[in-house]
Amino acid sequence: MRTIALFLVLLLAIGAGFLHADEKSEDAKKASATSFELKGLDGKTYKSADYKDKIIVLEWTESGCPAVIPLYKTKKVQNLVTTYKPKGVQWFSVCSTKYNTVDGLKKFAKKYGVEHKVLTDFDGKVGKKFGAKRTPHCFVIKDGKVLYQGAFDDRKSGENYVKKAIDEILAGKDVSTPRTRPYG
Amino acid sequence: MSIQSDFPIVPPVMSRAILALLLLLVTPVSGQDGILDELEEQDPCSVRVFSSVRTYQPGVSFEVGVLVEPKPGWHGYWHSARDGGDAPEVIWQLPEGWKVSGPDFPVPERMVEPGDLIAIGYKKPFLLRYRIRPAETEEDSENLDVEIPLHVTWQVCKTTCIYGENQATLKIRSGEKPTGNSEGSAMLQRWKDRYPVEASAARGFLYDLKWFPDASTGRVRSGTWVVCWGRVGPRPAVATNWFAFPHGLKAGVISEATVKPWVRKAEGQIPEVRGWQVSFRLEELGLDFQYRNLSATLVPAPGKAKGPVPGMPAIIVRALQAVQFVPPESGSGEKKGNGR
Numbered sequence: 001m002r003t004i005a006l007f008l009v010l011l012l013a014i015g016a017g018f019l020h021a022d023e024k025s026e027d028a029k030k031a032s033a034t035s036f037e038l039k040g041l042d043g044k045t046y047k048s049a050d051y052k053d054k055i056i057v058l059e060w061t062e063s064g065c066p067a068v069i070p071l072y073k074t075k076k077v078q079n080l081v082t083t084y085k086p087k088g089v090q091w092f093s094v095c096s097t098k099y100n101t102v103d104g105l106k107k108f109a110k111k112y113g114v115e116h117k118v119l120t121d122f123d124g125k126v127g128k129k130f131g132a133k134r135t136p137h138c139f140v141i142k143d144g145k146v147l148y149q150g151a152f153d154d155r156k157s158g159e160n161y162v163k164k165a166i167d168e169i170l171a172g173k174d175v176s177t178p179r180t181r182p183y184g
Numbered sequence: 185m186s187i188q189s190d191f192p193i194v195p196p197v198m199s200r201a202i203l204a205l206l207l208l209l210v211t212p213v214s215g216q217d218g219i220l221d222e223l224e225e226q227d228p229c230s231v232r233v234f235s236s237v238r239t240y241q242p243g244v245s246f247e248v249g250v251l252v253e254p255k256p257g258w259h260g261y262w263h264s265a266r267d268g269g270d271a272p273e274v275i276w277q278l279p280e281g282w283k284v285s286g287p288d289f290p291v292p293e294r295m296v297e298p299g300d301l302i303a304i305g306y307k308k309p310f311l312l313r314y315r316i317r318p319a320e321t322e323e324d325s326e327n328l329d330v331e332i333p334l335h336v337t338w339q340v341c342k343t344t345c346i347y348g349e350n351q352a353t354l355k356i357r358s359g360e361k362p363t364g365n366s367e368g369s370a371m372l373q374r375w376k377d378r379y380p381v382e383a384s385a386a387r388g389f390l391y392d393l394k395w396f397p398d399a400s401t402g403r404v405r406s407g408t409w410v411v412c413w414g415r416v417g418p419r420p421a422v423a424t425n426w427f428a429f430p431h432g433l434k435a436g437v438i439s440e441a442t443v444k445p446w447v448r449k450a451e452g453q454i455p456e457v458r459g460w461q462v463s464f465r466l467e468e469l470g471l472d473f474q475y476r477n478l479s480a481t482l483v484p485a486p487g488k489a490k491g492p493v494p495g496m497p498a499i500i501v502r503a504l505q506a507v508q509f510v511p512p513e514s515g516s517g518e519k520k521g522n523g524r
Contacts, residue, residue, distance in 0.1 A: 066346075066347045067347070133267050133299075133301060174402070174471070176435075176470055176471040176472070177434075177435040177470040177471070177472075178405075178435070178436075178468045178469075178470070179435060179436055179437050179467075179468035179470075180434070180435055181432055181433075183269075183270055184269075
């Protein structure tokens with residue numbers, strides 16, 4: 001009887017080990033799906049692995065896009081970056097437009113007073129990996145998981161989905177609107 | 185309703201720029217010249233307005249169509265365009281007491297854009313239909329000339345996407361009785377069969393709508409919506425395939441789905457029904473998701489061809505309405521809620 005009990009305990013332990021391993025591998029998969037390594041306009045390489053403890057925002061952008069420009073003209077993006085930087089939010093704009101250039105993006109950044117990092121993905125590999133389809137198209141990532149993806153805001157009501165998601169993550173809540181349809 | 189406020193993202197008239205992501209994931213373009221050539225193209229879309237009446241009667245509704253005309257090679261978008269762009273929007277500056285309802289979007293088609301993006305929209309000009317109801321009473325209303333300005337924003341794409349806007353004016357006159365506008369009526373008549381009808385108005389169809397939420401400890405964040413429908417009354421002479429276009433969600437994503445055969449066993453007075461079914465998968469739903477807000481447009485097509493099938497209208501099904509069966513006979517149709 002004692003042998004059987006020990007055997008059962010052993011089985012349970014092995015099972016739990018497998019489950020734990022599965023969870024780990026699932027987490028690793030998710031983290032890998034949200035990992036990136038891209039060059040900034042300063043020539044430095046920025047890796048997601050270096051911002052493990054932060055909330056990362058990837059905001060796909062294009063300097064010539066009529067849906068992006070008003071967000072920068074009115075400083076909606078820049079203000080959000082400034083507000084949340086002290087709260088541990090790392091914001092990256094990503095440009096995956098194959099015909100854009102570092103110089104073109106530098107001009108854009110200068111014109112609109114962009115101080116956060118703008119990353120170049122001109123071959124579109126990271127854009128494709130994330131499924132970025134429009135500009136702006138935003139992804140809010142925490143612990144390797146995309147917790148929000150979609151539009152920067154609701155263009156009619158002005159509700160800012162990215163801000164809402166960040167606030168909820170910082171408050172330890174579930175993201176109430178995890179996905180919206182990006183416009184642009 | 186389509187009375188909108190302002191659209192801060194819309195650039196000045198005919199300003200244009202590239203929407204890069206449509207291009208970024210495709211085979212390299214032949215060089216920057218190609219893109220610039222596209223951008224050089226002037227006015228890729230125009231707008232015209234048509235009224236069913238020349239003279240309106242106070243309090244009596246009339247139809248208006250706004251024709252959005254992308255240039256050949258360019259396309260515009262349905263209200264639920266999936267990966268595609270934004271549908272046109274019309275802002276009416278109506279006189280006090282007037283009301284507008286709509287728009288009705290004609291049946292769209294599925295397109296694959298560069299980068300394998302799935303877009304639902306229109307490769308040809310399309311007419312948005314509205315219904316305008318003038319105020320009941322107007323002082324000195326007879327022979328009053330009325331000009332209604334409308335502001336239309338649109339997005340059209342070719343290999344690049346462009347936002348733009350147009351102004352137009354609807355000119356009508358008040359009178360004791362409505363008088364027709366032959367050009368406007370002809371245009372609206374030409375488009376009449378291209379609008380889907382509400383399920384409650386598609387006579388002779390039986391519906392079965394089911395929602396299967398995924399197991400969840402908290403709020404439902406995913407599930408499957410199964411829509412089944414069949415024709416109980418006389419069948420059309422041509423074989424019919426169907427396409428199903430889900431309407432967009434405010435928060436979350438709803439899948440595309442292929443229409444499959446469906447058989448419903450005879451029950452009571454309703455004989456066996458051989459129809460169609462489609463299962464939409466819903467993921468990443470917002471906390472405020474409500475099943476009752478789901479809707480989709482079901483579009484019949486004869487064989488592989490596209491277009492209206494005699495006796496088979498395109499149908500809008502709404503989970504909210506929960507229509508189960510609308511008898512084929514016209515007149516006071518019996519409607520049964522399915523209790524979901």
